[in-house]
Amino acid sequence: MANNVVRKRPLHRILLAAGMWLIPVVAVIFGAGNWLPPLASEHGAGIDGILRYLLITVGALLVIGHLVLGYFILRFGGQERVGPFRMPSARTERMWSLVPVVILALVAEGGVLVLGLPVWDKFYASAAPADSVVIEVTAEQFAWNVRYSGPDGKFGPTDPKRITLNEPLGLDRSDPATKDDILVLNEIWVPLGLPVQILLRSKDTLHSFFLPNFRVKQDAVPGMNIQFWFVPTKVGTFELACAELCGLGHFEMRGLFHVLPREEFQKWLSEQSPAQ
Ligand SMILES: [Cu+2]
Structure with a gap:
């Protein structure tokens, strides 16, 4: 047996x-x-x-x-089995x-x-809360153009026809709404605990705005104005990456996302020189 x-x-x-x-x-x-x-x-x-x-x-x-x-x-x-099952x-x-x-x-x-x-x-x-910090992010090969609206709360108009090497967003510098806009490259500063609304655009091709620590990943699509918002809960400097293969320099399309205590954020904001 x-x-x-x-x-x-x-x-x-x-x-x-x-x-x-x-x-x-x-x-x-x-x-x-x-x-x-x-x-x-x-x-x-x-x-x-x-x-x-x-x-x-x-x-x-x-x-x-x-x-x-x-x-x-x-x-x-x-x-042993004979024939199909x-x-x-x-x-x-x-x-x-x-x-x-x-x-x-x-x-x-x-x-x-x-x-x-x-x-x-x-x-x-859902609509972003009224106290949101609104930040415009325009992706391009291979950088993140970051813009704050400044004290007037209004972003100056952009136009692709005005885009040059020195004017990557196609701003109209004579427009009053543009004069206090704050421009930053590849770095984003936000306050702790307040809603952050991102207005995401792309100048050339598909990119993806990826903040791993914040569980945020959103494609930037040329011709589209994509909005979303989230609330940072930790102070620190975090990685911003492009998560959509967007060309030869895709790997270097990195940025930094800084979360500051609210007073420090206000101080940082007041120290930035506007676009003029
Ligand atoms: Cu990219």
Whole structure:
């Protein structure tokens, strides 16, 4: 009897099953670690919640799937079967196809919608609060043109026809609204705890405004004026990266995102010389 068991389960099949069971163990060990950069925005907790939800649900499927697969290898491996596998009936086959699809769609799409829509709504759909710091960011190969509206709260008009090497945004310097605008290259300063609204544009091609710590990633699309807002919750200097391959210099399209305590931000703002 014991000999029978040994003959039924040769070493290679046991190893194969063990390999199948090792995959979920490794996945859980790696998946349990925190892979995300430290969080520094309010809505970012919602984004992390979606990522965690997907990791856990999809991870559970991966674990269950591999445990079952390993069991099947041990239990049914090596059996000779003549002819192709057939379900008992077309109805059984339909059910085995349909039910997992519906369950997975509910888990994946349903969960992401329930968790994600409120975040989406706050980030894009709801109007930025009145006390927002409004910053215009114009992406180009390979830099971030940053503009603050100055004391008048109005951005001076831009026009592509006026764009030159010295006038990268095509500003009209004689316009009163332009005179107090503050221009910065590749660096953004914001206050802690206040909403920051970004008006995102692109001069040439697709770019992507990516602040990993703030869970902000938004494409800049030529011809479009894209707005979103978020609240920084940590003081510090963070990386701003272009996350859309935009040309040969894409790798150097980096910037710095500084979050300052409110008084320090006001001080910084008052020290900037306007565009004139
Ligand atoms: Cu870019």
